[in-house]
Amino acid sequence: MKKTRYLLMPLLLTGLLASGAAAPSAAPARPAEGRPAAAREVAARPAADDLSARLSAIPGMRVVKENPAPAGYRALELRYRQPVDHRHPDRGTFEQRLFLLHRATDRPMVLNTNGYDLDYQDPALRAEPTEILDSNQISVEHRYFGTSTPHPTDWTKLDIWQAATDHHRIVRALKTIYRAAWISTGGSKSGMATVYHRRFYPHDVAGSVVYSAPDITDARDGAAEDRFLERVGSPACRRALTAVQRQLLGARRTETAGRIARSAAAHGDTLHIVGSADRLLEFTTLMLPERFWMGQGEAGCRRIPGRSATGAALYAWFDGVMGLQGYTDLYVSLVTASFYQLGTQLGMTERAAPQLAGMLRYPGIQRIRTLVPRHIPMRFQPRAMPDIDRWVRHHGSELTFVYGENDPVRSQPFRTGPGSRDAHVYLAPHTGHHVRFDKLSPGDRARATAALRRWAAVDTPPA
Template sequence: MKTLRHSFMPLLLTGLLASAVAAPSAATARPAEARPAAAPAAATRPAAGDLSTRLAAIPGMRVVKENPAPAGYRSIELRYRQPVDHRHPDRGAFEQRLFLLHRATDRPMVLHTNGYDLDYQDPALRAEPTEVLKSNQISVEQRYFGTSTPHPTDWTKLDIWQAATDHHRIVRALRTLYRAPWISTGGSKGGMATVYHRRFYPHDVAGSVAYSAPDNTGNRDGTAEDRFLERVGSPACRDALTAVQRELLGARRTQTAGRIARSAAAHGDTLHIVGGADRLLEFTTLMLPERFWMAQGEEGCGRIPGRGATGAALYAWFDGVMGLQGYTDLSVSLVTASFYQLGTQLGMSERAAPQLAGLLRHPGIQRIRTLVPRNIAMRFQPAAMPDIDRWVRRHGSELMFVYGGNDPVRAHPFRTGPGSRDTHVYVGPHAGHHMSLDKLTPGDRERATATLRRWAGVDGPTA
């Protein structure tokens, strides 16, 4: 499951880009708190026992265990008690899982908004800003993912404001120990969570770095993504992808659907949620160009199977790109929260796919309901993402957005506006969804790193 999950998670974003979706508007959300007064930084490294004791003394915080850590760090798993509903904190609670990487209390702290669960993150993993700043780091499991799921599960309490308020309370709780500047960061869906936290609590951190985070506003029909996919890469590579799509839904359709069904059965799993192997084949074939450019890009063009490929070779390549086991009932159930968010706030667009005319059998297959069990009610809220977009352009400050030039999420990037301050957008030429500052041009990398250090109050590298 680990490899499949990692290949699957980026796909959750491929259809997000062209929708208006909703979270509490500025009128209904809890107002952001005033910027806290600067506090003197603690200048000492706590002794081993002292750190755990001080963490455990934070109201609502529980120390679970200590994990192996990189040199110069301590790695501690924590649980923090959160209200299920921050507007009514007396109506139930759950424990949110956290991974702390402690370096020193006088170093900056990086708030790493994971966006998913922490089951597949090494507790010792350092986000890029953590590496650059030689800082502490707190990684947060998103509410309703992994062990951070309330029971019973009230899905109406999974929205971007509730999650942002989780992050706000964590910052406020840990700032009692870590008083140096805070930086927030996340990639893909985690990068989106970083932006949403800043929208509702803009003064919690000194700056934010969001990697590969789409601005989910615009048309729900997906025209921006369609235009992007018509231009990205070379004509030869795009034509090869189209040929594979037509092969999968044409001459190889029955054969490929059979392989999908047999693979699920071999894993002891079923395909009831998606509605069977043929529906899964059509859904993933429609998403194939986006997933290819996100994860493989120009380097993968030469590996696209030609017309003479065997059925086994075609399936192996297709499965390698799409992670087909990630759509079985067991796999989908592990990330239902992601799909619920797409269907209620984040939004999911549909591909026009004129190149597949005459080959599509399942109208509406691209709608997110395909991946959400029918017993979970969803109501799309069309005001949330425009609210985020307006805030970034009119009021956003100390924000950095980093994109790959070939990543389809760039069809809807965050943009600066007349009211934004100290806000930056960088694009790495020819890069895909897994983006880092190292993939920028040397000049942009130097500027981005200098900005990050300025926000954190760090003059230069620290051993």
């Protein structure tokens, strides 16, 4: 499943792996300041039955199992019963999957708002704010993903308010145990979920760190990203990408589409949702520059195949950048909820492609309906994202946004405005979609870290 998530990320916005997350640290977690060692040990490692009992006493909460954890932590998998429709809680429920990393009840809590399922996430993984704060962490599987899917599935109940209210109820439930400051975080689509939660429940947490999150207020207008892609990187690198696109949809089209079809068949997959191997080739070729700069960046320019590359070499490189298997029916069906969200509220803009004039066969292929089965109705709600944008500009507070310099997502970023308070936007130089504080300049890193620790009421350690 980890491969699945990586493969499907080209769709923007769908994002690469949660950018704010980091692999679990091998070093022991830093002890909390100001407490005797014995007290820290008791707080960090309570009796198993005590923590489990306290969690199980929360109405609707269930402890499923304990997982391996980083040093100084306990890792528990939980389920929390949620209404399918928060406006009508009597109309059915589902269980939402949670991963808890317990450090100590008097440490801060980081709400890791995952925008997808938790199948790909190591239960022991700590987000960057969790590492910085030496805190607890609760990771939330998004509704309609993974095991957190209501049955029967009423797609009209998959919207940003319903998901934000899921997060609100989880915060309210766990604050009965974790009473210190709460911080929320997420990257890419997960970062978008962080912002939406803050918009509807601004006082649930003391602050939020959001990585690589787009703010698409007009899904009909892709001009900003088109302009970005015309300027990012060197002219030589952009020319090389264009040459590859023209090969894929020109002289190498039949050959490459055949390779796509044979690969899908070899994996026992089909292409009914996208329509055909040729349609998939055109769709992914149009997405190629965006995906390249999200994940490959400047270091990948020298690896772009030239005209003399064999068909096998060209296909291997293209597949490596785009993750073509991720567009087969099996994999697309696993994240239909993501594409549904893009097509109803989040938005996805189309790329202009004058360099491919005369080579495109499928008008409208870039629309998200390409990846949503026809039996699922969709109606776009154009007011949803402008409302979020206005809240950030006029009411948002205690917010840190972090973007990579080379990431096309930053062509439509969240921006602070006249009503923003203690809200900041940082840019990591020479970085794509995978961005962290440690990729910022030293000054920006210090400022972002200081704000996070201030919100969490954790003293800044001595230099």
